Amino acid sequence: xxxxxxxxxxxxxxxxxxxxxxxxxxxxxxxxxxxxxxxxxxxxxxxxxxxxxxxxxxxxxxxxxxxxxxxxxxxxxxxxxxxxxxxxxxxxxxxxxxxxxxxxxxxxxxxxxxxxxxxxxxxxxxxxxxxxxxxxxxxxxxxxxxxxxxxxxxxxxxxxxxxxxxxxxxxxxxxxxxxxxxxxxxxxxxxxxxxxxxxxxxxxxxxxxxxxxxxxxxxxxxxxxxxxxxxxxxxxxxxxxxxxxxxxxxxxxxxxxxxxxxxxxxxxxxxxxxxxxxxxxxxxxxxxxxxxxxxxxxxxxxxxxxxxxxxx
Amino acid sequence: xxxxxxxxxxxxxxxxxxxxxxxxxxxxxxxxxxxxxxxxxxxxxxxxxxxxxxxxxxxxxxxxxxxxxxxxxxxxxxxxxxxxxxxxxxxxxxxxxxxxxxxxxxxxxxxxxxxxxxxxxxxxxxxxxxxxxxxxxxxxxxxxxxxxxxxxxxxxxxxxxxxxxxxxxxxxxxxxxxxxxxxxxxxxxxxxxxxxxxxxxxxxxxxxxxxxxxxxxxxxxxxxxxxxxxxxxxxxxxxxxxxxxxxxxxxxxxxxxxxxxxxxxxxxxxxxxxxxxxxxxxxxxxxxxxxxxxxxxxxxxxxxxxxxxxxxxxxxxxxxxxxxxxxxxxxxxxxxxxxxxxxxxxxxxxxxxxxxxxxxxxxxxxx
Numbered sequence: 001x002x003x004x005x006x007x008x009x010x011x012x013x014x015x016x017x018x019x020x021x022x023x024x025x026x027x028x029x030x031x032x033x034x035x036x037x038x039x040x041x042x043x044x045x046x047x048x049x050x051x052x053x054x055x056x057x058x059x060x061x062x063x064x065x066x067x068x069x070x071x072x073x074x075x076x077x078x079x080x081x082x083x084x085x086x087x088x089x090x091x092x093x094x095x096x097x098x099x100x101x102x103x104x105x106x107x108x109x110x111x112x113x114x115x116x117x118x119x120x121x122x123x124x125x126x127x128x129x130x131x132x133x134x135x136x137x138x139x140x141x142x143x144x145x146x147x148x149x150x151x152x153x154x155x156x157x158x159x160x161x162x163x164x165x166x167x168x169x170x171x172x173x174x175x176x177x178x179x180x181x182x183x184x185x186x187x188x189x190x191x192x193x194x195x196x197x198x199x200x201x202x203x204x205x206x207x208x209x210x211x212x213x214x215x216x217x218x219x220x221x222x223x224x225x226x227x228x229x230x231x232x233x234x235x236x237x238x239x240x241x242x243x244x245x246x247x248x249x250x251x252x253x254x255x256x257x258x259x260x261x262x263x264x265x266x267x268x269x270x271x272x273x274x275x276x277x278x279x280x281x282x283x284x285x286x287x288x289x290x291x292x293x294x295x296x297x298x299x300x301x302x303x304x305x306x307x308x309x310x311x312x
Numbered sequence: 313x314x315x316x317x318x319x320x321x322x323x324x325x326x327x328x329x330x331x332x333x334x335x336x337x338x339x340x341x342x343x344x345x346x347x348x349x350x351x352x353x354x355x356x357x358x359x360x361x362x363x364x365x366x367x368x369x370x371x372x373x374x375x376x377x378x379x380x381x382x383x384x385x386x387x388x389x390x391x392x393x394x395x396x397x398x399x400x401x402x403x404x405x406x407x408x409x410x411x412x413x414x415x416x417x418x419x420x421x422x423x424x425x426x427x428x429x430x431x432x433x434x435x436x437x438x439x440x441x442x443x444x445x446x447x448x449x450x451x452x453x454x455x456x457x458x459x460x461x462x463x464x465x466x467x468x469x470x471x472x473x474x475x476x477x478x479x480x481x482x483x484x485x486x487x488x489x490x491x492x493x494x495x496x497x498x499x500x501x502x503x504x505x506x507x508x509x510x511x512x513x514x515x516x517x518x519x520x521x522x523x524x525x526x527x528x529x530x531x532x533x534x535x536x537x538x539x540x541x542x543x544x545x546x547x548x549x550x551x552x553x554x555x556x557x558x559x560x561x562x563x564x565x566x567x568x569x570x571x572x573x574x575x576x577x578x579x580x581x582x583x584x585x586x587x588x589x590x591x592x593x594x595x596x597x598x599x600x601x602x603x604x605x606x607x608x609x610x611x612x613x614x615x616x617x618x619x620x621x622x623x624x625x626x627x628x629x630x631x632x633x634x635x636x637x638x639x640x641x642x643x644x645x646x647x648x649x650x651x652x653x654x655x656x657x658x659x660x661x662x663x664x665x666x667x668x669x670x671x672x673x674x675x676x677x678x679x
Contacts, residue, residue, distance in 0.1 A: 124575060
């Protein structure tokens with residue numbers, strides 16, 4: 001019987017870490033972009049779920065996985081723009097708006113699925129398409145590393161590319177600077193001619209776009225069809241990962257990997273002599289620690305803000 | 313200020329729409345023209361579309377509607393358990409000939425409400441206790457016997473010449489949660505496998521979730537790479553991921569509650585060919601026969617019945633994929649084991665009354 005060490009030395013374990021992390025990383029980066037623009041967007045779970053359904057439907061209708069992916073992206077952006085409209089135009093509390101999006105996606109996705117297929121559970125009756133897996137030439141020949149890095153679904157590589165693109169965008173482009181400026185102090189940004197509303201609209205749309213890729217991964221890569229509530233809390237774990245990352249793109253990605261590792265670990269450890277209940281709490285303990293770090297961070301931020309403000 | 317009012321109204325509207333969607337229940341219209349004389353209602357403690365447990369109950373209702381010409385209604389109560397009791401009470405106050413539901417949550421409610429509404433008749437199609445009041449007919453399934461046969465199939469197949477199988481006698485089990493309802497499947501599965509091959513090992517995982525196919529897939533991939541070639545999953549929607557993992561690895565799965573290979577027959581033939589068989593509770597037949605007996609006035613209210621192989625209340629799917637995957641001599645062995653179950657020659661352990669230590673010992677014995 002293989003031991004724990006064997007498991008950790010097995011490339012397929014590390015491969016599964018990346019596979020489990022992919023949807024979390026998309027959602028965490030999506031949350032980070034709006035956070036940078038000063039909006040606490042908690043609608044990742046709903047956006048992912050809805051995009052997952054949209055991707056399945058569009059790919060089944062067009063018989064093309066890539067057009068399906070575009071459909072998922074459109075759905076994600078649309079949902080985020082809805083949230084943006086409520087938050088920025090109608091001044092709804094963004095948390096309530098996020099809750100509404102999540103509730104809507106939960107029930108609404110089942111409703112739409114039922115209208116189209118007559119089925120309330122899964123989309124197995126739709127002949128939807130799956131995005132291809134990619135074998136990276138040369139790298140797949142490297143022992144161990146090749147087995148871990150090569151052979152993932154295209155979206156896993158897109159996730160890695162997204163991390164670096166967003167890192168670069170926030171750090172070194174005028175748009176990134178504007179987003180950060182609006183997030184830090186929107187009045188100051190506006191005083192130099194940056195439209196805070198426009199930037200926040202844009203960041204929410206980007207956030208929806210990236211979260212939708214996570215959704216598409218669930219129904220068009222990880223699994224070949226949509227099933228109800230299939231995101232199963234990954235959008236919430238992503239929020240915790242973003243919190244643990246404390247606003248840094250690379251740190252958030254690293255935190256997502258920690259959660260992915262915890263989850264993969266929990267899956268694999270069950271086969272050893274550990275009780276399921278104990279192993280099952282690993283991802284949740286990791287989440288709670290993440291959320292504690294987050295609230296500490298908020299508290300410190302409040303203190304800082306409070307200190308810089310002159311008493312009235 | 314005006315904006316805020318407008319916003320909160322819109323938000324309220326969205327919330328309302330969302331909750332309306334999630335709780336939405338479509339009631340089949342009674343057939344026009346003829347006036348059905350018998351009315352039966354099914355209360356689903358969850359939502360349809362699980363491809364197994366609830367859908368099977370709904371199938372029984374639809375069969376009764378089309379073949380017996382009665383008026384039926386299916387109410388999906390959703391996942392919010394606080395809604396079950398008021399819904400149940402509403403239904404009890406209405407004019408139904410038979411009120412049907414099942415599961416652990418509902419069994420308690422049955423026993424409580426049947427006293428309050430002594431004039432109603434109730435059918436509990438999946439009871440978790442044999443205690444019944446005088447106006448309830450309760451049915452339980454010998455899930456342990458059913459999975460005993462599933463375990464035998466898995467243990468026979470894993471060391472056979474079926475393509476893709478490794479020589480190791482290792483099989484897998486994925487449960488939705490570590491709870492008695494699921495472990496009743498597990499203990500039967502282990503015993504069934506052991507009786508075929510005393511050396512058999514069983515890898516056991518629990519998903520802690522009935523609607524997380526992603527998790528189901530990860531657990532299954534782990535089990536397959538651990539050397540298990542056949543996995544039996546009793547995990548609701550989570551099990552869909554197990555079936556997908558079977559396809560990805562070219563290895564095998566055993567479905568649960570309804571014939572899961574048939575679900576994929578038209579849309580994904582390849583996946584269907586990895587599902588050796590399914591462990592089926594004949595929920596639809598129990599409901600259909602219950603309604604029929606109710607119409608004839610012969611429903612044995614006030615009694616509990618445990619249906620097993622003897623009553624054809626449980627069984628494994630013997631479809632074209634089973635025929636194709638399983639070699640003839642193994643099929644003959646499975647038939648023989650089933651015959652022994654029917655004749656009551658096998659003592660299958662049950663989770664009912666089993667102390668935790670004994671369950672742990674069973675699990676440890678096959679590690």
